[in-house]
Amino acid sequence: MPPVPAAAGSRYREVRERASYAALDVEEGVVGSVSGGCVEAAVYDLCVQALQDGETVLQRFGYSDEDAFAVGLTCGGVIDILVTPVTGPAPELREALAAAARGEPAALARVIRGPARLLGTALFVRTDGSYKGGLGEHPDLDRTAAAEARALLDAGRTGTIELSEDGSLCPGGLTLLVESSVPPPRMIVFGAIDFASALVQVGKFLGYHVTVCDARPVFATRARFPEADDIVVDWPHRYLRHTETDARTVLCVLTHDAKFDMPLLTEALRMPVAYVGALGSRRTHADRERRLREVGLAERELRRLRSPVGLDLGGRTPEETALSIAAEIVAARHGGTSVPLTRTSTSIHHDNGAPSMLVAEGALD
Template sequence: MLDIAGDLSRWIDEGREFAVATVVGVSGSAPRAPGAALAVDSDGEAVGSVSGGCVEGAVYDLCRQAMKDGEPLVERFGYSDEDAFTVGLTCGGIIDILVTPVSADRSVPMAALSAVVRGEPAALARVARGPSGLLGSALLVRPDGSWEGGLGGPAELDRTAAGEARALLEAGRTGTVEFSEDGSRCPGGLTLLVESNVPPPRMIIFGAIDFAAALVRVGKLIGYHVTVCDARPVFATRARFPEADEIVVDWPHRYLRSTETDGRTVLCVLTHDAKFDVPLLTEALRLPVAYTGAMGSRRTHADRDRHLREAGLTDRDLSRLRSPIGLDLGARTSEETALSIAAEIIATRRGGTGASLTGSGTPIHRDGGTIS
């Protein structure tokens, strides 16, 4: 439900009561990952989506019913010959939906929504499968491991749930974990959905060139906080990159050494100039970031590879470099090239092959248990 926090926070401010349907489990090919939500208020207004359209009508009705009954419920939707075109998933997958009524007495979900709106890192953990008395009960977990709320079981259950939620929050992931009702880590008795709210991952683009302007736009579109860095102040300007979150005038390797990166950060080196590339990549390929790509022809790459080896990088270091950058889409324009780079970043993040789905036999929707 945190993916529609802005709308739900507005509803709370307006005094509306509502119910939220959240995807808590996915099997096979399904259009939305755990954490995706649809909410319906007492006047029948709806926001969000749990399936891209397949089962929205049925979930809408469940939300209305949950508001009437005042109790949470779980419903499974899957494919069958009888219901595939009524309330079934025509894509062939299975999704489990947790529907929870939200009112003024449910302080934990409200506190979680407020944290998201304020931009604070937090994890909302809710019981998605278990005894009816625990279903929908929630904890709000902070980065320091503190929490508010409770799951309604023994104290050990809350401690275990808070620990699992904190681990997912630190990784910037949304997903499910299983353990027993007494709080031990034996799977089977209880399933917890943990939704993590963390700052967006960083995309740092080095080289204030025309390709960078297009990549800024695409990077924003796919959810990154985008920084453009170039040592040349005449090129690294707000006028040229109005959509960038940050513009930095500095030598790329010096900036990379001083700025914060993590396991979700992507680095796009578009300078294709050895005096910038070699010191920058010498730093970049030793960092535990998600992706490092460098623009240039195959000849440029071969020369760069030689210089990087001379700088002391190993085969293992160099194996992490995506160069020439991007997937082979036959791109020509700046915009097409930006799409090819973004496609490679997504494939790397999600474990995709980059191959055409037509005739490939590979899953369309991969493991939906994580959201980076």
């Protein structure tokens, strides 16, 4: 696999796109997809072959390869496909599937490069560092791999790590893909207004766990927000102060009322969350900034505020406004420029050239 950019001083190589999975069962057929269509037929053939000979195989497809062109990989880039036949109990895979179904954070570390006898072996790792399965013969290998996988899991990242067969951290023959499965990121929408209803729907579409919070019980009701995961009746700043957030959390302030906005934004802009946006006109924003400075927020904190919230799409309706906000959230998450692609010549996907590691299971028991 070509080098994947890593943060300075890090021994982890991050896979910018989450690993994708497909499964082939001899009786039930194909479930899932690994490339959105480019190499599906070729992967199917690999799976059939793996089921017949019982061997794990790693196959690369690249734009310059004749085989890749033949199977339709015309969009460029590199795809590595790991096909693992599953014919026995595979307790580590069962544990991973069960944890994912329960929404529990867990990681699966799999050997994607190394000796043939280890290729495809897997280790299921929990948040407390305990694990199930095994990667090799050396007793230190599983312990080291579990510790490294837990570090990636704590950060909610999928990536690769380099280890030696004896479990030392010196790169020496093994590459592990660590797939972290974590609960969905949170979107907290403050202000139970019509715009919030549209934003809840878009947030759910993007895969967020969406909470609506408003201090007014007459507006914060299940009837008004049937698609929200949680509806909270509380003062926004008080709820934010005591609820769980992380570096993936996005906060959308739609209350448009200073008595709610000021204490809420004072809390929000000092928290290590991914995004803080606030609805309002430019005049409202200027007054909001003045008030926030008066209560002591620093300029670096104020620069985190996305206000007026959203990208300039020219829309007016709640649905159009929700789309504008969601577009800004996606751009902020991936480092997008928000410039029309027809006016740019850079890569469409902001992954710094990092390839995706795509994994196909040979069969489900």
